[in-house]
Amino acid sequence: MTKNAPQMAVIHLGQAFKNFFAGSAEYPTFKKKGRHDRFTLTNDQFAIKGRKVHIPKLGWVRMDEMVRFVGKVLGGTISRIADRWFLSVTVEIPDPPVVRRENQAVVGVDLGVSAWATLSTGEKIIGPKAYAATLKKLRQLYKRFSRQMEAAKVRAGLEPGQPIPKGMHIPWSQNMRKTQRRIARLHARIANIRANALHQLTTYLVNRFDVIAIEDLNVAGMLKNHKLARAIANRGFGEFRRQLEYKAAQRGKTVVVVSRWYPSSKTCSSCGYKVPKMPLAVREWTCPECHTHHDRDINAAINLRQVAESSVRGSSPVSA
Numbered sequence: 001m002t003k004n005a006p007q008m009a010v011i012h013l014g015q016a017f018k019n020f021f022a023g024s025a026e027y028p029t030f031k032k033k034g035r036h037d038r039f040t041l042t043n044d045q046f047a048i049k050g051r052k053v054h055i056p057k058l059g060w061v062r063m064d065e066m067v068r069f070v071g072k073v074l075g076g077t078i079s080r081i082a083d084r085w086f087l088s089v090t091v092e093i094p095d096p097p098v099v100r101r102e103n104q105a106v107v108g109v110d111l112g113v114s115a116w117a118t119l120s121t122g123e124k125i126i127g128p129k130a131y132a133a134t135l136k137k138l139r140q141l142y143k144r145f146s147r148q149m150e151a152a153k154v155r156a157g158l159e160p161g162q163p164i165p166k167g168m169h170i171p172w173s174q175n176m177r178k179t180q181r182r183i184a185r186l187h188a189r190i191a192n193i194r195a196n197a198l199h200q201l202t203t204y205l206v207n208r209f210d211v212i213a214i215e216d217l218n219v220a221g222m223l224k225n226h227k228l229a230r231a232i233a234n235r236g237f238g239e240f241r242r243q244l245e246y247k248a249a250q251r252g253k254t255v256v257v258v259s260r261w262y263p264s265s266k267t268c269s270s271c272g273y274k275v276p277k278m279p280l281a282v283r284e285w286t287c288p289e290c291h292t293h294h295d296r297d298i299n300a301a302i303n304l305r306q307v308a309e310s311s312v313r314g315s316s317p318v319s320a
């Protein structure tokens with residue numbers, strides 16, 4: 001049994017690549033899909049050496065970071081997001097032998113927005129400063145764009161604040177296009193900062209613990225939330241789980257995914273009492289049964305750890 005794990009790195013293709021795309025559409029498996037250029041390479045078409053990748057017709061190209069993998073390279077994809085190019089390599093990882101040790105270090109991890117992760121040990125992991133600053137900048141650009149759109153609507157003969165009638169086309173100004181390009185670039189930058197921070201976090205977890213319990217978050221459902229920070233954090237949850245699972249597989253560690261229906265926030269980790277409601281705004285609470293005072297996130301993380309501990313021993317509310 002093996003697992004395929006995609007690995008990503010930013011690559012610097014520069015002018016040579018732009019010319020290549022401008023002049024040729026005959027690349028074997030090249031597909032142009034609107035703003036997303038991508039093509040795939042089989043494992044005999046490219047080679048990786050340290051921070052460089054060899055691509056047919058282009059030669060050696062520099063990467064932002066080393067591709068992290070252990071295993072056999074199956075193939076690769078080169079794709080463009082905004083103005084950045086990415087190399088994604090698919091690697092075959094053999095399943096490690098299952099090792100059951102006594103006294104395994106078990107941790108529960110509660111994912112959030114202000115603290116990216118709260119561990120059952122009480123540690124809170126905050127995202128990098130650059131991430132918060134970039135998010136702030138993104139929010140400003142969205143505001144700028146909506147101001148520019150309002151002005152464009154007025155130019156097109158609409159009242160300020162009036163919704164665009166169905167079928168009406170509002171011509172975009174040069175400045176609107178410019179703002180939109182900056183928004184796309186910033187999204188790519190945010191994704192990059194987040195992926196790097198998540199690599200640090202997931203490496204830390206698999207190095208330190210043997211069993212890591214996380215919640216099976218309903219990412220698709222949560223994406224409906226319109227708050228920007230929340231929406232962007234949610235995109236990180238899927239990436240967090242993907243990284244954690246392949247790194248755990250490489251090191252023979254276990255990831256326990258707890259069902260999203262398990263009430264980790266509402267249950268007292270000291271006595272098991274379940275409160276009927278726990279609104280998101282409540283950050284601390286006292287158990288009415290045993291009077292233990294809880295930090296909301298640490299309590300949830302401890303509950304996840306306890307579920308994992310019982311799942312390692314026997315049955316519990318764990319999803320596949």
Ligand SMILES: [Zn+2]
Nearest residue numbers: 268271287290
């Ligand atoms: Zn209690």
